Amino acid sequence: MVGSLLLRGMLVGIIAGLLAFGFARVFGEPQVDRAIAFEEQQAQAAGEAPEPELVSRATQAGLGLLTGILVYGASIGGLFALVFSYVQGRVSGFGPRGTAVLIALAGFVAIILVPEFKYPASPPSVGNPETIEARTGLFFVMLVMSVATAVASIGLAKRLMPQHGAWNAWIAGGTAYVVVMAVAHYALPPVNEVPEQFSAVVLWNFRVASLGIQAVLWTAIGLMFGAVAERKLVERRGRQSVVRAASH
Amino acid sequence: MSEIALKPIALPAPIPVRELLPWAVFGGLMLMLMIYFVGAEEGATSLIRSMYVHEFVHDGRHLLGFPCH
Ligand SMILES: [Zn+2]
Numbered sequence: 001m002v003g004s005l006l007l008r009g010m011l012v013g014i015i016a017g018l019l020a021f022g023f024a025r026v027f028g029e030p031q032v033d034r035a036i037a038f039e040e041q042q043a044q045a046a047g048e049a050p051e052p053e054l055v056s057r058a059t060q061a062g063l064g065l066l067t068g069i070l071v072y073g074a075s076i077g078g079l080f081a082l083v084f085s086y087v088q089g090r091v092s093g094f095g096p097r098g099t100a101v102l103i104a105l106a107g108f109v110a111i112i113l114v115p116e117f118k119y120p121a122s123p124p125s126v127g128n129p130e131t132i133e134a135r136t137g138l139f140f141v142m143l144v145m146s147v148a149t150a151v152a153s154i155g156l157a158k159r160l161m162p163q164h165g166a167w168n169a170w171i172a173g174g175t176a177y178v179v180v181m182a183v184a185h186y187a188l189p190p191v192n193e194v195p196e197q198f199s200a201v202v203l204w205n206f207r208v209a210s211l212g213i214q215a216v217l218w219t220a221i222g223l224m225f226g227a228v229a230e231r232k233l234v235e236r237r238g239r240q241s242v243v244r245a246a247s248h
Numbered sequence: 249m250s251e252i253a254l255k256p257i258a259l260p261a262p263i264p265v266r267e268l269l270p271w272a273v274f275g276g277l278m279l280m281l282m283i284y285f286v287g288a289e290e291g292a293t294s295l296i297r298s299m300y301v302h303e304f305v306h307d308g309r310h311l312l313g314f315p316c317h
Contacts, residue, residue, distance in 0.1 A: 002268050002271040006275050024308075024311050028307075028311045032307055032310065032311065054300060055300070055303040055304050059304070060303070060304070060306050060307045061307055063304075064304045064305055064307060064308065065305075065307040065308050065311070067304065067308070068286045068304075068305035068307070068308020069308050069311075069312070071282050071283075071285065071286050072282075072283060072286045072287075072308065074279075074282065075279040075280070075282040075283045075286075076283075078275060078279040079276065079279050082268075082271065082272050082276060082279075085263050085268050085271070085272075086263070086265075086268055088259075088260065088263070089259050089261055089262035089263075090262040093259070096260065112313070119315065120313070121311065121312070122310065122315075122316075123310055124310055124316070127315065127317050132315060132316070135315040136288060136291060136293075136314075139314070139315045206311075209311065210310075210311050210312070213312065214312070214313070233260040234260075
């Protein structure tokens with residue numbers, strides 16, 4: 001059962017990745033091109049020789065982008081299926097489709113949105129190559145903290161629910177998540193490496209496009225995986241009830 | 249009979265942790281390694297000594313929100 005859900009999750013992730021790729025081509029690539037044009041202009045002004053291209057721009061924006069998003073989509077889809085396999089019927093009392101939508105919503109908030117507020121996506125030429133290690137470290141610290149806090153907050157809500165009811169339990173859990181993440185956002189060091197002359201409009205559009213790509217991916221995975229998982233799980237139950245009916 | 253007909257559709261039973269654990273460990277590791285290659289290889293850390301993977305998935309890395317140059 002887990003193996004076939006995992007496989008389905010990865011396939012759903014690939015289809016969602018195709019949709020996200022389409023979105024990225026239309027809304028993301030123009031911003032990447034503008035950022036690279038800025039970078040080249042800056043290098044030229046500083047009298048630096050242009051960097052040799054290891055991979056052409058056309059390949060980066062085409063096959064490279066497609067590969068990156070599909071591999072990422074398949075991975076997120078697979079991890080989604082593993083989380084679903086644990087949560088279904090255990091943490092969530094909803095059916096497979098409702099459970100999948102809730103996981104997608106929680107995943108998008110905890111993995112993408114909240115870490116993004118602290119360490120947002122940035123186009124090429126924003127970011128100092130010498131600080132890449134520190135920035136990557138901070139990014140993953142924020143990511144792990146957000147996911148761990150979300151899991152703990154959901155656990156807290158589940159524990160409070162029998163005594164205090166669903167509304168109060170989820171308010172308590174949600175508040176716990178917001179408070180811990182606000183402290184993390186306040187305490188972790190800022191990263192601001194946007195060059196003085198970099199266009200604010202390009203930066204904003206790039207970040208909106210980046211969030212949009214993730215929103216497309218997570219929405220598509222949540223909706224499609226729910227439908228696929230329901231068919232898989234109900235198909236099994238359907239066969240059992242047919243056997244039961246036949247034996248009567 | 250009517251009692252059965254009026255019952256709400258039963259939810260699928262939870263998958264036993266014993267069945268889930270090996271998939272979660274090995275599948276989870278493999279999937280996170282895949283994300284690593286898209287998001288971080290030849291950036292902050294490097295398993296392969298070239299810049300090809302980094303340059304090939306570069307647009308995706310930036311647009312998916314991973315830290316880069
Ligand atoms: Zn870069």
